[in-house]
Amino acid sequence: MKLIIALIQPSKLEAVKSALTEVAVFRLTVMDVQGFGRQKGHIEVYRGHEFSVNLVRKVQLQIAVNEEFVEPTIEAIIRGGRSGEHGEIGDGKIFVVPLDDCIRIRTGERGTEAI
Numbered sequence: 001m002k003l004i005i006a007l008i009q010p011s012k013l014e015a016v017k018s019a020l021t022e023v024a025v026f027r028l029t030v031m032d033v034q035g036f037g038r039q040k041g042h043i044e045v046y047r048g049h050e051f052s053v054n055l056v057r058k059v060q061l062q063i064a065v066n067e068e069f070v071e072p073t074i075e076a077i078i079r080g081g082r083s084g085e086h087g088e089i090g091d092g093k094i095f096v097v098p099l100d101d102c103i104r105i106r107t108g109e110r111g112t113e114a115i
Contacts, residue, residue, distance in 0.1 A: 001064065001066055001098075001101075001102060001111070001112060001115060002064070002065055002070050002096050003062060003063070003096075003098075003099045004062070004063045004074065004077070004095070004096050005061070005062055005094070005097065006060070006061040006063070006081070006093070006095075007033065007035070007060050007094075008059050009059070009083070010032075010058065012059075012080060012081045012091075012092075013030065016061070016076070017080070019079045023073065023076045024069075025069060027064070027115075028063045029063075030059060031059070031060045032057065032059060033059070034055035034056065035055060037089075058092065064102055064115050066112045066115055070096065074096070
């Protein structure tokens with residue numbers, strides 16, 4: 001089992017969800033997050049005053065999958081989240097981490113059956 005954590009542009013959320021549906025991945029958690037990488041924020045104007053915004057809004061997806069779904073899930077996120085054919089700075093990141101256990105609260109099932 002793996003936990004896939006993806007940080008994507010908010011505007012790409014629907015495209016990524018659609019791509020995940022195509023590979024039979026229907027369960028995910030979505031969170032609004034802020035951070036910065038190479039984009040390093042931007043300048044905004046509010047009531048005539050410029051100010052620097054150091055954090056950029058992103059959407060974080062958390063998806064727990066069994067081993068056979070890891071690569072299709074990654075490929076779907078890339079397909080839905082990439083800007084243009086070759087992508088752009090700020091398209092996001094995908095992290096894949098081991099998932100030791102999963103427990104379905106309702107039934108008490110554990111492991112791959114609980115996902």
